[in-house]
Amino acid sequence: xxxxxxxxxxxxxxxxxxxxxxxxxxxxxxxxxxxxxxxxxxxxxxxxxxxxxxxxxxxxxxxxxxxxxxxxxxxxxxxxxxxxxxxxxxxxxxxxxxxxxxxxxxxxxxxxxxxxxxxxxxxxxxxxxxxxxxxxxxxxxxxxxxxxxxxxxxxxxxxxxxxxxxxxxxxxxxxxxxxxxxxxxxxxxxxxxxxxxxxxxxxxxxxxxxxxxxxxxxxxxxxxxxxxxxxxxxxxxxxxxxxxxxxxxxxxxxxxxxxxxxxxxxxxxxxxxxxxxxxxxxxxxxxxxxxxxxxxxxxxxxxxxxxxxxxxxxxxxxxxxxxxxxxxxxxxxxxxxxxxxxxxxxxxxxxxxxxxxxxxxxxxxxxxxxxxxxxxxxxxxxxxxxxxxxxxx
Numbered sequence: 258x259x260x261x262x263x264x265x266x267x268x269x270x271x272x273x274x275x276x277x278x279x280x281x282x283x284x285x286x287x288x289x290x291x292x293x294x295x296x297x298x299x300x301x302x303x304x305x306x307x308x309x310x311x312x313x314x315x316x317x318x319x320x321x322x323x324x325x326x327x328x329x330x331x332x333x334x335x336x337x338x339x340x341x342x343x344x345x346x347x348x349x350x351x352x353x354x355x356x357x358x359x360x361x362x363x364x365x366x367x368x369x370x371x372x373x374x375x376x377x378x379x380x381x382x383x384x385x386x387x388x389x390x391x392x393x394x395x396x397x398x399x400x401x402x403x404x405x406x407x408x409x410x411x412x413x414x415x416x417x418x419x420x421x422x423x424x425x426x427x428x429x430x431x432x433x434x435x436x437x438x439x440x441x442x443x444x445x446x447x448x449x450x451x452x453x454x455x456x457x458x459x460x461x462x463x464x465x466x467x468x469x470x471x472x473x474x475x476x477x478x479x480x481x482x483x484x485x486x487x488x489x490x491x492x493x494x495x496x497x498x499x500x501x502x503x504x505x506x507x508x509x510x511x512x513x514x515x516x517x518x519x520x521x522x523x524x525x526x527x528x529x530x531x532x533x534x535x536x537x538x539x540x541x542x543x544x545x546x547x548x549x550x551x552x553x554x555x556x557x558x559x560x561x562x563x564x565x566x567x568x569x570x571x572x573x574x575x576x577x578x579x580x581x582x583x584x585x586x587x588x589x590x591x592x593x594x595x596x597x598x599x600x601x602x603x604x605x606x607x608x609x610x611x612x613x614x615x616x617x618x619x620x621x622x623x624x625x626x627x628x629x630x631x632x633x634x635x636x637x638x639x640x641x642x643x644x645x646x647x648x649x650x
Contacts, residue, residue: 381502381503381504381505381616382502382503382505383503383504383616384616384617385421385616386421386613386614386615386616387421387422387423387503387504387613387614388420388421388422388423388611388612388613388614389422389423389424389425389426389536389611389612389614390413390416390420390422390424390425390426390609390610390611390612391425391426391427391428391571391609391610391611391612392409392425392426392427392428392609393427393428393429393430393571393572393573393595393596393597393599393610394428394429394430394462394573394574394597394599395409395427395430395431395432395444395447395599396430396431396432396433396440396462396464396599397433397599397600397602398443398444398447398599398606398607399431399432399433399440399441399443399444400432400433400434400440400443402606403443403444403446403447404629405606405607405629406443406444406446406447407446407447407450408607408628408629409447409607409609409628409629410425410447410448410450410451411450411628412609412628413425413451413455413609414450414451414453414454414455416611417454417455420611420613422455422611423456423501423503423504424455424456424457424458424483424508425451425455425456425457425458426457426458426459426508426538426571427457427458427459427460427481427538428459428460428462428538428539428540428571428572428573428574429459429460429461429462429463429464429465429512429513429539429540429573429574430462430463430464430465430540430573430574431444431448431459431461431462431464431465431481432444432464432465433464434464435464435465435466435467435472435475435476436475441475441479444479444481445479445481448481452481452483456483456485457481457482457483458482458483458499458508458510458538459481459482459510459538460510460511460512460513460538460539460540461473461476461495461512461513461540462513462540462541462573462574463513463514463540463541463574465513466512466513466514468513468514471513471514473493473494473495473512477494482497482510485499487499487500487502489526491519491522491523492522495511495512495519496509496510496511496512496519496522496523497509497510498510498523498526498527498530500530500533502533504614505533505534505616506533506534506535506536506614506650507527507530507533507534507535507536507566508535508536508538509523509526509527509535509536509537509538509567510537510538510539511523511537511538511539511540511556512540513540513541514552520555520556520559520560520563523560523564524559524560524563524564527560527564527566527567528564530566531566533566534566534567534568534569534650535564535566535567535568535569536567536568536569536570536571536650537556537560537567537569537570537571538571538572539552539556539570539571539572540552540572540573540574541553541572541573541574541575542556542557542570542572542574542581542593542595543572543575543579543581543593543595544575544579545575545576545577545579545595546579547579547580547581549581550574550575553572556570557583561583561585561591562585565585565587565589566589567591568589568590568591568592568649568650569591569592569593569594569621569646569649569650570591570592570593570594571593571594571595572593572594572595573595573596573597574595574597575595575597576597576598576600577595577596577597577598578594578595578596578597578598578635578636578641578642579594579595579596580592580593580594580595581593581594581595590648590649592621592646592649594610594623596608596610596625598635601635604630604635605635606627606629606630607627607628607629607630608625608626608627608635609625609626609627609628610623610624610625610626611623611624611625611626614650618647618648619647619648619649619650620645620646620647620648620649621645621646621649621650622644622645623642623643623644623645623646624642624643625642625643
């Protein structure tokens with residue numbers, strides 16, 4: 258290669274390098290601040306080997322306990338633990354507790370310490386736990402969903418032996434409108450399934466006989482209440498008592514809005530069975546906030562305060578669930594329970610309660626179940642539906 262050609266090649270190479278450098282510096286000068294920061298950060302992440310500062314981890318939310326309880330799991334301890342009747346109630350059960358709705362928190366007020374309740378003198382013929390299956394306010398099912406009522410009846414018959422059920426009890430509002438035959442026949446189609454296999458004991462609610470112009474005609478025509486040996490009725494057949502000697506309790510029923518004479522008759526019959534702790538069925542006793550309804554105040558004054566062997570009151574009428582407890586000056590204690598979920602047309606369908614009575618501990622274990630929905634416990638807080646009443650009968 259001649260010197261001239263070599264000089265030209267070196268000159269072209271030098272010019273090319275100058276052009277490349279000029280292009281590079283010109284590009285750098287036109288970059289935005291965001292591009293520069295991004296590239297710097299990329300370089301740091303590529304070369305920095307330090308562990309990055311830990312980010313703050315949110316406090317984990319505890320997983321709620323399942324709300325499904327097998328009834329046998331609730332009741333097994335009652336079969337296998339013959340603990341003596343406690344002298345006083347445990348602290349968590351000694352309070353006045355009410356539950357008004359799904360979202361409301363329990364309202365608690367602790368009463369003055371009562372004297373221990375004397376144990377009932379009645380000795381059941383059997384020491385085995387027994388149950389009452391409790392229906393409340395079935396009116397919507399009789400009105401529009403008779404298949405729900407029938408599913409409850411069929412389930413009660415299926416579990417009768419498993420839970421040693423003495424009877425199905427219903428605290429009124431069996432139908433929605435007493436003037437419509439269809440409501441009565443829908444209810445009858447379910448109740449007859451129970452009565453073919455086990456006793457069914459009920460009281461009338463305001464929808465069954467009318468809230469103000471009380472008329473028992475249709476209610477008495479259908480004669481839903483099983484009449485068994487030893488059962489006694491008032492003159493108008495609106496109230497009744499039934500000694501269940503095998504189980505060691507007196508079952509009592511009060512129909513809707515009787516006049517004051519019903520209390521005199523009922524107290525007289527309760528005194529005749531003074532050796533039996535009494536369970537009282539009445540349609541209206543508690544409001545949804547756990548306070549006494551108008552009829553509840555009347556029942557409390559004229560019956561509970563007068564007849565100390567009444568230990569438990571079951572009622573419906575108002576929506577939701579509530580519990581009530583009172584210790585009287587003479588030492589006797591009364592528990593009351595109310596539930597009515599059928600007004601919740603989506604989630605409250607078909608719920609019944611099982612009350613398991615333990616003759617050894619005198620406790621009552623309560624479980625709530627819908628055979629129609631195959632679901633235990635209407636409330637998310639299962640303690641509102643599955644609980645134990647201590648020394649309660």
